[in-house]
Amino acid sequence: MRFTREEIEAAQRTVHAAMPPTPQYRWPLLSQRLGATVWAKHENHTPVGAFKIRGGLTYFETLAREQPQVRHVISATRGNHGQSVGFASQRHGLATTIVVPHGNSREKNAAMRALGVTLVEHGDDFQAAAEHAAVLAERDALHRVPSFHRELVRGVSTAYVEFFSALKDTPPDVLFVPIGLGSGFAGAAAARAHCGVSTKLIGVVSAHATAYRDSFRARRAVESPATTLLADGMACRTPVPESLDVILREADDVITVTDDEVAQAMRVLFSDTHNVAEGAGAAALAGALQQQERWRGKTMGIALSGGNVDADMFAGVLGGR
Template sequence: MSGFSLAELDAAAALVYPHMQASPLLRWPLLEQRLGFEAWVKHENHNPTGAFKVRGGLVYLQRLKQRLPDCPGVVTATRGNHGQSIALAARMVGMRAVIVVPEGNSESKNRAMQALGCELVVHGRDFDVSVEHSQHLERAEGLHRIPSFHEDLVCGVASYALEMFRAGPVLDRVYVPIGLGSGVCGVLSARDALGLDTEVVGVVSSEATCYQQSLAEGECVATATADTLADGMAVRVPNPDALAMMRSGISRIVDVNDDQVLAAMAHYFEDTHNTAEGAGAAALAAAISEQADNRGRRVGLVLTGGNVDASLFARALSA
């Protein structure tokens, strides 16, 4: 998968905006006092499903409906935000959606997906095992399987990056959380299509470093576990197409631990009164870890989502 032209990204964005508005790009005085540098927060937690993924689902399902008007339904695996995106978009186009989640998945995300009308299947110890089961259901029930990384998903989520780069001043650096990679690849695609020099820094959990290791090794490296409270980053097996895009344009990948993530969740609430899930707070956590180097820079922070269970959020606020 190569980069996309600005015309291609704008065409995908045109499928998004009939169903949602552009998300806010804001500076917060208290947050900047804490950080000591200029910070622009891209609030994807304000989207209809509470996360950036909704953009990709809207593009993917509308294009699928055009290509396969008689498709009997779709199946996908998720930790939650991708699943909500697919469930919402499938309902809009009148298509059955089967969503596979791992055991112990976020209860609030499970309920949100079911409320959008999907059939929820709980299977597997982690996300990557759920992916394998979604492949089984694809064959057994004749469903179209939606991967967590695909060019239509990347083009869709790139719309938030177009908004970020067009609405604000030129950013020196942007921190982007990495799960399976559609978000950071969307940012890279938008940056390159607009001809900008903004540095893009990926962020992973210290307990789920497959992309960090893969970038260092120059090839896909899977990890044995991905045991992090930041479920949106809990990926063990990297996608080769995503890695190829990262290798061509990302500056580096930094890792943050669960304690740093919890602290960043609390900082967002204390300084902006916004709720951030673990992955949503990861960019802030990474920017804080590089605080000295960020002074004097104009920094973008992608708050990718706010779908967090109450018990975990309470833990963050009491840490």
């Protein structure tokens, strides 16, 4: 997935009109722990606590220009995509319906409702919620916002353009990026091309939702059950074809991390940086910890992609439960 320089610069203007660039910090304790120089990109510092907001902003800016007749949108989510859609649609004065699976994060649900979203609960996982959103879109003639789309990726790429531009004199040897449906990874790949750096990209998926890892190894789409209890933002069982194409072309590797490894990474991020990470947000660090011997003495990047974890879940993780 390629973008012209003008497309990236336009995305930066759209995103930065709504929020400032997020920071990237080199945390001494993290670097000491991994035996490498470690830079964390803090997408947990956006107005909705996750990187997805960037894609929503560019998607809705384009929608307003190209389809001004749209007044009501619908989408499905486990939380961060829904907050992105709610945030951006509110800026454009659009009504928003979001479908979530039963048992979804209470605090993510509350955050979406605070953005004016009408929440519908359906099904036991993201795939079931997405299928129901498609039915409602058809029935009620609503514009359906996909979870992966070129315009979403264009916005997400701005996070990694910020990251690579800030480190242009010493670009990281590797960047670990969590994969849910793949917009984050695709955005990182687009930014790498835009900035002209040779940083290797390693995708990180849940060991309890291995569709993209299995597909990467098979070089074709492979479905897999999604049973992760902690990394809900990575609970994908069906790869998106366009996303998989990017991963097959651009990834150095795709690795898996268990819920236990994710929990440990959440604890490490809190102890070493005093940042809160949700499960998917800590997955990149979990991957880096798993591969620390490979990258010892090098410069590593991790995407702290979000911090939207329910308080009781985070308390349990910190307590080792």
